[in-house]
Structure formats: C-alpha cells, structure tokens
Amino acid sequence: MRIHRFGVCGSVLLVGLAGCADMREPTRSPRAGVEARRAVPTLTPAVTAPPEWLPVGTKVPPGQAISAPPEPYDPAKHGPALPEPTDEVNLARRPDFVPPPKGAPTDTGAPAPGDGNRGFTWDQISAPWYGAYSVYDLQLSLALDPAFPGRDGAWVYAPTMRAPGGACIEMAQVYQRLSGEDTTGKFFGLWDWCESPPHGSWAVFESVDETFINRYVRPYQSRNTYAVTLVTPNTGHTSGQCWSANIYNYEVGGWVERLQSCGTPYPGAGAVGWTMWQSWYVTQARQCPTLPSIRALDIALADPGSSTFDPFTNHPADYSSSGPRGGCWKSGIYTFDSPVPGLAANTWRANTPNP
Numbered sequence: 001m002r003i004h005r006f007g008v009c010g011s012v013l014l015v016g017l018a019g020c021a022d023m024r025e026p027t028r029s030p031r032a033g034v035e036a037r038r039a040v041p042t043l044t045p046a047v048t049a050p051p052e053w054l055p056v057g058t059k060v061p062p063g064q065a066i067s068a069p070p071e072p073y074d075p076a077k078h079g080p081a082l083p084e085p086t087d088e089v090n091l092a093r094r095p096d097f098v099p100p101p102k103g104a105p106t107d108t109g110a111p112a113p114g115d116g117n118r119g120f121t122w123d124q125i126s127a128p129w130y131g132a133y134s135v136y137d138l139q140l141s142l143a144l145d146p147a148f149p150g151r152d153g154a155w156v157y158a159p160t161m162r163a164p165g166g167a168c169i170e171m172a173q174v175y176q177r178l179s180g181e182d183t184t185g186k187f188f189g190l191w192d193w194c195e196s197p198p199h200g201s202w203a204v205f206e207s208v209d210e211t212f213i214n215r216y217v218r219p220y221q222s223r224n225t226y227a228v229t230l231v232t233p234n235t236g237h238t239s240g241q242c243w244s245a246n247i248y249n250y251e252v253g254g255w256v257e258r259l260q261s262c263g264t265p266y267p268g269a270g271a272v273g274w275t276m277w278q279s280w281y282v283t284q285a286r287q288c289p290t291l292p293s294i295r296a297l298d299i300a301l302a303d304p305g306s307s308t309f310d311p312f313t314n315h316p317a318d319y320s321s322s323g324p325r326g327g328c329w330k331s332g333i334y335t336f337d338s339p340v341p342g343l344a345a346n347t348w349r350a351n352t353p354n355p
Helices: 210-216
Strands: 116-122 132-136 152-161 170-179 184-190 201-207 218-220 223-231 242-249 255-260 273-280 294-303 307-313 317-323 333-337 349-350
Touching: 116 349, 132 152, 132 273, 152 223, 152 294, 170 223, 170 242, 184 255, 201 255, 210 242, 223 294, 255 273, 273 317
Parallel strands: none
Antiparallel strands: 116 273, 116 317, 132 223, 132 294, 152 170, 152 273, 170 184, 184 201, 218 223, 223 242, 242 255, 294 307, 294 349, 333 349
C-alpha cells in the first residue's frame, strides 16, 4: 500500500507548523455549557515529522488494516466529493424519527453539553482554519446501562468534532440505548447547527451496520476506525460559508459527501469548534458505568497558508482543554490521555475508566 508524504509551511513543531497565516482574533461567542475556555492545554509542543497519509483513491478490502489514515479531503485539491450511495438509509429523514438530545439545554431540559464531557475546544487565533479532520474509534462492543428513571435513553457522542470558524456541522459517532431496549445502537450522526428548530437538528443519523462497516471502517492502530473531514472553501474567512461533511469510502477509494450546510450557526454555538467525548444521561449522580475507552487520532486543522491539514497540537494558541465536566470526570474515575501513550501528539483517549 503506497504512503504519500506531504510538505508543510512554516516551522515544524509538535505535529506541524506555526505561523502559516495571520488574522485578527475573532469575536468569540462560546458554545453554551463549554467550560475552561482558556485552560492550560494538556499537550506540550515537540518536534515531529510531517504527517503521512494514504493517497485519495486508495482502496482497502474490508477487514484489512491500514498503516496510515486517508489524506484529508480538500475540494480545491481533490475536486467534488463522491455522492452519497443511494442505498444508505438516513433515519433522520423518516417521519417517525425521534431525535436524540443535542444542542441547547432548553431543547430537552438536559444540562449542556450533556452530563459529562472531556476534550478540546478550538478557536481561529493564529489562522482562519477552514476545516478539521480526525480518525474515529468505533467500539462495536460498547453497551450502555438502561436509562435513568424519567429519561428516554442514554447517549454517548464520541468522538464528536466541529471545526472552528462558525462550522455548520458537527460529526459524531453515536452510541444510543433507548428506554426499554436491550441493546445499544451504533450510529453515524451529523448535527446541523445552521438549521432550525432553533438550535440545530440531526440532519444525518445512519446505522453503523454491515454495509457501513464494509465501506468506511478499517482497523488502524489496533482498533476499528473510520476517517472524517469537515471542510469549507479556503477563502481567508469561514463564517457564513457552506460546509461539507465527508467520510472516506475504502471500497471505492474516495471521500463521500454526507451533508452540505450553509449559513451561520445559532448564536449559542458561535465560532468555537471542538473534538471531545460527550454523554447525555450516562454519568449523572456519580454513576460511572464501565465502558470501552474511545480514541480520536490524527486530529488536524486545515491550514490556509499551506492548503494542507496540520495537527492541531502544533498551535497551542488555538486550542484549550474542555472539561472535565460531570461527576465521573471531575472525580477522576474517568481519565483523559492526550497524547495517547505510544501514539502521535494530536491524539486523545477517554478512559471510561479502562484504557
């Protein structure tokens, strides 16, 4: 399998470059409920080699491990993304779809951003980043406990990612156990922050079934994973533009667009982005279920100066710790590793509580 190496601009720090573009610090409108906006990051700079990617076009048979993740999608370089396959079922389009809780706390009476979260938030301090990329763990064995009394279910959104700069879309791996159900469903979810009612809505909610796994999931760094990119045109500004959410299809060797959304997010979401572990009705009252750990790997931001994706940890001015939020995280029962031991700096692992 060929590996392609890309160059970067500026001075290489922990996983990339610094000072590729300048811009004024934007007016911040932080997402409701996000804590520790300017907390000291847990990552520290260090010299590293430029990233390596599988070239776009690489096909990988189902079940075959990959040695590097797919090159992030950039429409200026790769052209139009592939259309969504016609046989994929978006549950969010069905009239009987009952959306899981998300968005602002007034939507469901739930705390925001859920009853537990840990990760990082992103700003556009040193550059107008025009996209974000990540490789997501997929934990098919994850099983949630029954819902708390009076609640309709329990949910984990992890990893979940939104690019900085007013991105319209959040990309989440969803684990859901509804009240009265015996199993935990696994779903690929896209939340549209630029849609009504008034704080956004689920635009894509697709079962992670055999078809999804065959197309998008491959073993990487010893676990099942899939790769996602959220990107907007590199115009020097990002607010109010059209955003595209994409997932890499290993069967055909290309990026598939699953959603495009244009406009401005509701004011509570603002320009802040994030990469994190998040839960709803899972860790309340210090009840801390034992769940498989979840990782996010090769996390990168689209750098306008070089038109390449650069590891976010290269830019300490642009990211902050988020959380710990919720009793299980604050008590130290759940812990957070970043970087993941033995892996690159631009990684994290949520230990809940097992690593």
